[in-house]
Amino acid sequence: MSATERLYYNDSRLLEFDARVVDLSERDDGAVAVTLDRTAFYPTGGGQPNDTGTLGEARVVDCIDAESEGVLHVIQGSVPQIGDAVHGRIDWPRRLDHMQQHTGQHLLSAAFVKEFAAPTHSFRVLEHECEIDVALEDPTDERIEQAVNLANQIIWECRPIQVRHVTSEEAASLPLRKEPAREGELRVIEIDNFDLTPCGGTHAKSTGEVGIIAVRSWERAKGLTRIQFMAGIRVLNDYRKANNTALEIASLFSAGREDSPPLVAKSLETNKRLMRRVRELDEVACRVEAEQILKEFTSEAGYCPPDPIIVARVFDDRDAESLKHLALALIAHPNVVAILGSRDGAAARLMFARSADAPWDMNALLRTACELVDGRGGGKTDLAQGGGKNIERLSEAIERARASVAEQINPKN
Numbered sequence: 001m002s003a004t005e006r007l008y009y010n011d012s013r014l015l016e017f018d019a020r021v022v023d024l025s026e027r028d029d030g031a032v033a034v035t036l037d038r039t040a041f042y043p044t045g046g047g048q049p050n051d052t053g054t055l056g057e058a059r060v061v062d063c064i065d066a067e068s069e070g071v072l073h074v075i076q077g078s079v080p081q082i083g084d085a086v087h088g089r090i091d092w093p094r095r096l097d098h099m100q101q102h103t104g105q106h107l108l109s110a111a112f113v114k115e116f117a118a119p120t121h122s123f124r125v126l127e128h129e130c131e132i133d134v135a136l137e138d139p140t141d142e143r144i145e146q147a148v149n150l151a152n153q154i155i156w157e158c159r160p161i162q163v164r165h166v167t168s169e170e171a172a173s174l175p176l177r178k179e180p181a182r183e184g185e186l187r188v189i190e191i192d193n194f195d196l197t198p199c200g201g202t203h204a205k206s207t208g209e210v211g212i213i214a215v216r217s218w219e220r221a222k223g224l225t226r227i228q229f230m231a232g233i234r235v236l237n238d239y240r241k242a243n244n245t246a247l248e249i250a251s252l253f254s255a256g257r258e259d260s261p262p263l264v265a266k267s268l269e270t271n272k273r274l275m276r277r278v279r280e281l282d283e284v285a286c287r288v289e290a291e292q293i294l295k296e297f298t299s300e301a302g303y304c305p306p307d308p309i310i311v312a313r314v315f316d317d318r319d320a321e322s323l324k325h326l327a328l329a330l331i332a333h334p335n336v337v338a339i340l341g342s343r344d345g346a347a348a349r350l351m352f353a354r355s356a357d358a359p360w361d362m363n364a365l366l367r368t369a370c371e372l373v374d375g376r377g378g379g380k381t382d383l384a385q386g387g388g389k390n391i392e393r394l395s396e397a398i399e400r401a402r403a404s405v406a407e408q409i410n411p412k413n
Contacts, residue, residue, distance in 0.1 A: 004068030005038035012202035014040045015090045016169040033072035047123035048201045053090040103204045110195035111147040129230045158208035159192040251296030290329035309336045312402035318342040327353040341398045348373040348394040353383040372397040
């Protein structure tokens with residue numbers, strides 16, 4: 001027997017209650033947990049998150065099922081004393097949401113069994129959606145929607161939902177959807193002429209309270225079909241977000257919501273063609289830019305052929321691909337070392353390259369530079385690229401790399 005009488009077992013809509021404190025304990029993080037002789041707070045379990053609310057003036061932030069030791073109510077605020085009478089109040093929006101999700105899962109799981117003999121192996125109520133792992137072979141959008149349609153049909157028929165308490169012997173003779181996880185008296189949730197399953201969670205009084213079930217996506221996971229779904233108010237909220245997004249996209253094309261998908265696809269295809277053309281032109285521009293850079297370098301006073309040409313530059317808003325185009329254009333000329341960097345948004349880009357007749361190890365040089373910009377990279381001895389997040393030290397990294405190469409050319413300097 002549990003030290004706490006669980007009032008939610010008989011009434012999932014009980015939102016206020018009076019109880020007495022029977023124990024206090026301290027959690028590992030220092031928080032205080034209150035044990036009551038009776039509670040309407042649901043503790044985390046069975047894939048369903050805990051209720052929240054208040055105990056007197058204190059905020060209940062977590063509820064933990066300690067089994068025979070009772071339900072632990074983790075609180076923030078004033079701490080009652082053992083023996084005190086307290087008044088508890090459940091946060092209704094959160095309770096309603098969990099009732100809709102959990103009852104929706106019963107409906108959807110039962111639908112998969114009835115349509116495809118596919119049992120549910122696990123269930124989770126997440127922050128924005130829910131997940132069930134179903135033993136569904138050959139999953140397709142059509143098969144999944146078939147189960148969803150059946151579940152919604154049962155919802156819209158507003159079938160009654162009852163809580164039954166049965167013994168293990170009585171349960172053995174019932175057509176339960178899944179086997180009970182424990183012995184002794186069982187709490188069974190019955191959806192009229194549709195589903196009968198043991199469960200300790202909070203549920204709606206009729207299927208109509210669930211409102212609607214919608215599947216957002218599915219995937220194969222660990223030999224099962226993982227289905228992301230939501231029910232009730234979550235479906236409405238998700239629709240509002242999706243509709244607003246669709247309308248915003250449609251407005252960019254001065255089109256209706258239903259007309260925007262082909263326009264988006266056409267725009268993306270056009271963009272791909274233009275990007276390919278931009279890259280081709282960038283390569284041409286980089287060859288011209290390389291010629292100009294080398295011309296300026298060789299005309300500078302102090303350049304002594306046949307010393308290698310060290311091109312060390314830092315650019316703004318130049319992406320990695322354009323940086324590589326320039327590096328390749330530079331090292332197409334003999335005896336050139338290109339030490340290039342770019343401030344590309346929030347990232348520091350590095351591109352080190354050398355001509356085939358230059359002896360330095362660009363990969364080793366890059367590793368040292370990456371340390372300065374808090375990043376990583378790699379490549380071959382003749383070409384290496386990388387980057388990091390410390391843009392402030394990008395110029396320092398480029399200068400150190402240049403100085404390292406220059407030192408090897410003329411150790412006296």
